Structures are given as C-alpha cells and as structure tokens.
Amino acid sequence: MGLNDLPEDWVERLKAGDRGVLSRVITCIENNTLNDDELVSAVGAYGGCAQIVAFTGPPGVGKSTLTSCYIKALRDGGSKVCVIAIDPSNHVNGGAVLGDRIRYNRNMDSGIFFRSLSTRGQLGGLSRATARVANVMDAAGADVIAIETVGTGQVEVDVADLATTTVLLSSPNQGDSIQAIKAGILDIADIIVINKADIDGSEIAKQELTKATAHRNRVGSWQVPVLGTVATDGIGIEELVDAIKGHYQQEGRERRRTLSLRWFESLLQDAALDLAMSKVQNLSQAQLEKYSQNFLAGEISFADVAASIVSSSTIE
Ligand SMILES: Nc1nc2c(ncn2[C@@H]2O[C@H](COP(=O)(O)OP(=O)(O)O)[C@@H](O)[C@H]2O)c(=O)[nH]1
Ligand SMILES: [Mg+2]
Numbered sequence: 001m002g003l004n005d006l007p008e009d010w011v012e013r014l015k016a017g018d019r020g021v022l023s024r025v026i027t028c029i030e031n032n033t034l035n036d037d038e039l040v041s042a043v044g045a046y047g048g049c050a051q052i053v054a055f056t057g058p059p060g061v062g063k064s065t066l067t068s069c070y071i072k073a074l075r076d077g078g079s080k081v082c083v084i085a086i087d088p089s090n091h092v093n094g095g096a097v098l099g100d101r102i103r104y105n106r107n108m109d110s111g112i113f114f115r116s117l118s119t120r121g122q123l124g125g126l127s128r129a130t131a132r133v134a135n136v137m138d139a140a141g142a143d144v145i146a147i148e149t150v151g152t153g154q155v156e157v158d159v160a161d162l163a164t165t166t167v168l169l170s171s172p173n174q175g176d177s178i179q180a181i182k183a184g185i186l187d188i189a190d191i192i193v194i195n196k197a198d199i200d201g202s203e204i205a206k207q208e209l210t211k212a213t214a215h216r217n218r219v220g221s222w223q224v225p226v227l228g229t230v231a232t233d234g235i236g237i238e239e240l241v242d243a244i245k246g247h248y249q250q251e252g253r254e255r256r257r258t259l260s261l262r263w264f265e266s267l268l269q270d271a272a273l274d275l276a277m278s279k280v281q282n283l284s285q286a287q288l289e290k291y292s293q294n295f296l297a298g299e300i301s302f303a304d305v306a307a308s309i310v311s312s313s314t315i316e
Contacts, residue, residue, distance in 0.1 A: 003028065005028075007021065014043065015043070015140065019113055030117065036266075036267055039132060039136070045260035046259045046260040047260070048141060050137065051144045052138075053145070054159050054167065055146065056166065056167070062232075064148060066193065067083065069234050070244075071144075073237055080142050081144050082137040082145045084115055084134065084148070085115070086117050086149040086150070087117065113140075127154075127161075147162075147163065157188055160188035164255050165248055166190050168186070169195050171195050172196060172201035172202040172204070186213065190224065190251070191227065191243050191244065193226075193227050193228075194209065194229070195229050195230070197228035197230050198233070198235075206228060222251050275310075276306075276310050283309065291309075
C-alpha cells in the first residue's frame with residue numbers, strides 16, 4: 001500500500017478522524033511507502049493537541065493491563081484515545097501482541113484506536129516509525145496516545161524522547177526491583193508505578209525506587225512520584241491519571257512544543273545529508289584524484305575536502 005492507494009481526500013478524511021484512512025496511512029508508514037517529507041507536508045508535525053504517554057517496564061509487569069485501565073478512565077472522561085503497542089518479539093503473529101489485543105479489547109469501544117508495531121528487525125527504524133504513527137494519530141484528533149513498550153533498551157529511551165510523559169512500571173516480584181530495570185531506563189521515568197501491589201514486598205519496592213530517584217527531585221523540578229497499583233482490580237488508577245495530568249501540565253506540554261521542532265531538525269539533517277551525498281557521488285574521477293593527491297600530500301584534511309565539496313554550488 002502506498003500513497004496512490006489512499007483516497008484522494010485522505011488528508012481531510014484523516015483529520016476528520018476516519019479510522020479506515022488512519023489505519024491505511026499507518027500501513028503506508030510501516031511499509032515505508034510514505035516518507036517524512038510527504039507526511040509532514042500533508043498533515044504537519046504534531047499540530048494537534050495529543051498527549052503522548054509511554055508505558056514501559058519488564059515483560060509481565062502488567063503494562064497492557066494497566067494501559068487498558070488508563071485508557072478506560074480516559075474514555076469515561078470522553079477523551080479520544082489511540083494505543084500503540086510496540087512488539088519486540090519480532091514475530092508478526094506472536095503471542096505478546098495477541099495477548100495485548102485481548103486485554104485491550106475488554107475496554108475497546110469506537111473511541112479507541114489500537115495498533116501494534118512490530119520491530120521486524122528494523123532496529124533504529126522502530127522509534128522513527130513510532131514517531132510517524134503518533135504524528136498521524138495526533139492529526140486524526142487523538143487526545144491521548146498511549147504507547148506500550150518493553151523496557152529493555154534503546155527503543156524505550158527513544159520512545160521516551162517522543163513521549164510527553166513516561167510511566168515506568170515495576171512489580172514486587174521482580175526480585176530486586178532496581179536490578180530488574182535496565183540502566184538508563186530509570187532516568188527517563190516521569191512517573192514510577194509499582195504494579196501488583198497486591199503481592200508481598202510492594203512497600204520495599206516502593207522505598208527502593210523512591211530512594212533511587214530521590215536525586216532527581218530538585219527544588220522547582222517535577223517530583224517523580226512512586227505510585228502503587230493493582231491493575232487487575234483497577235486500584236490506584238485515579239492517582240495515576242492525576243499524576244499523568246499533573247506532569248503534563250508541569251512539563252509535558254512544553255515537551256510537546258519541542259517535538260515538531262525536533263522533527264523539522266531531523267528532516268533538515270536528512271535533506272542536508274542527501275544533498276552532501278549526491279555532491280560526493282557526482283564528483284568526477286579527475287576531481288576525486290585531485291582531492292586525493294592533495295590529501296595524501298598533506299595539504300588538505302578530510303574536513304577541508306568535505307567543506308569544499310558541500311559548499312560548492314556546482315562541481316567542475
Ligand atoms: N497479581 C496481579 N497480577 C497482575 C496485575 N496486573 C497484571 N497482572 C497479571 O500479570 C500478567 C502480565 O500482565 P500484562 O499486562 O500482560 O503485562 P505486560 O507484559 O507488562 O504487558 C497477567 O497475567 C496479568 O493478569 C496486578 O496488579 N496484580
Ligand atoms: Mg503487554
């Protein structure tokens with residue numbers, strides 16, 4: 001599916017919240033048949049007003065169950081919600097996503113749009129695909145975009161970069177709750193949740209994580225709360241909803257503003273890189289040899305050659 005397969009008025013229909021069109025645009029993004037330039041010129045970059053809330057943490061900690069409770073609370077308040085589940089399993093028909101769908105389905109209604117994205121081996125590409133998908137969901141009028149991702153590495157850090165608020169989940173039966181959280185992940189959390197608070201040890205886990213994040217709570221900055229929830233019983237959800245709202249007001253709103261600026265910057269980098277590459281590729285054999293000789297004679301550095309090629313408007 002590519003741009004040509006979309007209806008002529010896809011932009012209008014997307015902005016009017018047409019779920020079929022939203023779904024097809026996301027397929028184009030997954031298939032890489034809609035590039036950033038086309039996408040941003042058609043729908044803009046984060047021009048809507050969506051909050052982007054990431055839920056991360058180890059497998060089995062209760063992310064899907066808690067996200068499901070969160071979106072149910074938002075739906076009760078009348079918000080339009082989109083969910084992106086990032087499937088790290090690499091199995092397109094893997095059990096993880098299937099399980100998530102069933103859990104989310106319990107709270108599904110027409111105001112919720114669910115989509116899972118699989119890594120499909122495209123390492124660095126996943127967080128960029130997530131950014132694009134979140135952008136079209138924003139354009140389609142989502143109030144909140146919830147992203148579920150497994151807290152195991154770089155993708156989570158990148159997704160946190162994209163989120164207006166990041167919620168990190170832990171649970172008492174993770175053994176040492178801090179050891180279970182990969183390095184770097186703790187620092188990206190805006191809110192920490194000890195889920196499965198019905199299990200022994202939740203108070204200890206709470207104390208450990210409160211201690212581990214204390215250094216971040218500087219005067220005047222956001223105080224990272226450590227909350228307790230029992231997602232299976234909907235306990236602690238109100239506090240979580242309030243904390244996410246509070247964080248959005250204090251910090252998340254400002255983060256949103258920088259999102260479209262960062263996107264513009266990355267488009268600019270891509271375009272500049274393409275331009276520079278094409279100039280290098282278009283060098284004549286004679287030019288290459290001249291630069292190479294100058295370089296080997298120690299007259300000119302790589303950086304000088306690159307600057308000379310990039311700044312030339314034409315290449316003789
Ligand atoms: N005891 C208990 N079990 C929970 C709680 N939340 C989720 N679970 C269970 O933990 C398992 C994994 O939950 P899931 O939401 O799929 O975790 P995910 O892998 O992080 O998305 C499921 O069997 C849930 O029913 C909770 O608060 N307490
Ligand atoms: Mg899950």
